[in-house]
Amino acid sequence: MKKLFMPYNKGALQLKNHVVMAPMTRSRAINNVPNAMMAAYYKQRSGAGLIITEGTSPSPEGLGYPRIPGIFTDAQVEGWRQVTNAVHEAGSKIFLQLMHTGRIAHNSNLPEGCQVVGLSDVKAAGEIYTETGMHEYSAPSALNAEGIARIVADHIKAAGNAIAAGFDGIELHGAHGYLLEQSLNPHINNRTDIYGGSIENRSRLVLEIVQKIASSIGADKVGLRISPFLTSNDMPAYDEAEVHQTYVYLVGELNRSGIAYLHISNNPGITEKNHRSIRRAFDxxxxxxxxxxxxxxxxxxxxxxxxxxxxxxxxxxxxxxMRRIEKNAPLNEPDYNTFYTPGEQGYTDYPVLD
Structure with missing residues (x-):
């Protein structure tokens, strides 16, 4: 039997196969609350041994896109419980991805009284989708020391809420140009306090959140997604050697924390040296x-x-x-027009094999 279909057992990850459903924003959380339609969507895809949910904000100010879910209210916790129950009934494990969008956001996508924030006030170049069409990214307000402490506390509370909602663990989104990766990039993070400057300081926010969540819910329930060298969402490239050193340092510290997994968003920019170093550094x-x-x-x-x-x-x-690849059957083509629309079309209505 191919390894893809065999059970995977390491630490707390006791999975029915070696396949993971990746996190994908789908914008179906009406009023930012998970719902029965989302529960049906995830249950349909529970052939995966592990499902990682779409990016879910730990706080109102992290809701940078329309209709993405949160995990900071009682209603959201109850909504997610529908999802976890459905996935567990099908025999799969499910982790919640915590994603604070930081400067990759627009004020109109945030609840009233919230504003776009970032490690610094460097505005992202480009446009973002809103309910009234495409708009330039909003200029972020730089977080002060109290704001950083709030970000950390929000993530810890959100992780606890995820466990209360029945998730098997959480994945922190430290990739694709969102808040945690923004902290790592010296062109975006121009702080002069303990969260900026050196590689160690720029890694501090990620590691502080990881370590405090691990202490709160258990390191075996924590994963982190990274995307070394990726420049999406206006992440400026910086010196190759410094990128390499940043991730080698970060991964070494994560390894000491004993977290369950590292999730690498692969891209052509990652050097073979970086691949090998990460593999050696993470147990x-x-x-x-x-x-x-x-x-x-x-x-x-x-x-x-x-x-x-x-x-x-x-x-x-x-x-x-999973059934299609087992039978070597053709795959459906995705409908790009319905990736982020609010209804069932292009979400729960894709055909399955007879």
Whole structure:
């Protein structure tokens, strides 16, 4: 049997196979509250051994996109409980991805009284979708010391809420240009306090949140997603050697924390040296994601460079993805026009095999 279909057992990750459903924003959380439609969506895709949810904000000010879910109110916790119950009934595990969008946001997407914040006041170049069309990113307000402390506290509370909602753990979104990755980039983080400047200081926010959540809910219930060298969401490139040193330092500290996994968003910019260094520095599970077919994923598992492999759009368009790859059946093509629309079309209505 191919490794993809075999159970995976390491630490707290006791999974029915080696396949992960990657986190994908779908914008179906009306009023930012998870609902029955979302529970149906995730249950349909519970062929994956592990599901990682779409990015979910730990606080109102992190809701940078329309209709993304939160985990900071009682209603949101109850809404997510529908999802976790449905996935667990199907025999899969599910982690909640905590995503604070930081400066990748627009004020009109935030609740009244909230504003876009960042590690500094450096505005992102580009546009973001809002309910009234595309708009330039809003200029962020730089977080002061109290604001940083609030961000940390919000993440800890959100992680506790996730466990209360029945999740098996949480993944921190430290990739794709959102708040935690913004803290790592010296062109975005121009702070002069203990959260800026050196590699150690720029890593401080991520590590502080990781370590405090690990102390709160258990390190075996914590994962982190990273995307070294990726420049999406206006993340300016910086010196290759410094990028490498940043992630080697960060991963070494994460390894000491004993967290469950590291989730690498693969991209052509990651150097082979960086790949090898991360693998050597991290003892627990490494998940790779982005651009894999069943065949290339199997090869990645066989050569030991990844412990698990995540699929995104393949699961988006194929609720029965695991059955399709097992039978070598053709895959549905995703409908790009309905990725972020509010209804069931392009969400829960993709066809499955007879």
């Amino acid at each position: 627990n599970t490494i998940i790779y994601c982005n651009g894999f077919t069943a065949e290339t994923a199997e090869a990645k598992l066989q050569d030991g460079t990844a412990d698990l492999v995540a699929f995104g759009r393949s699961f988006l368009a194929n609720p029965d993805f």
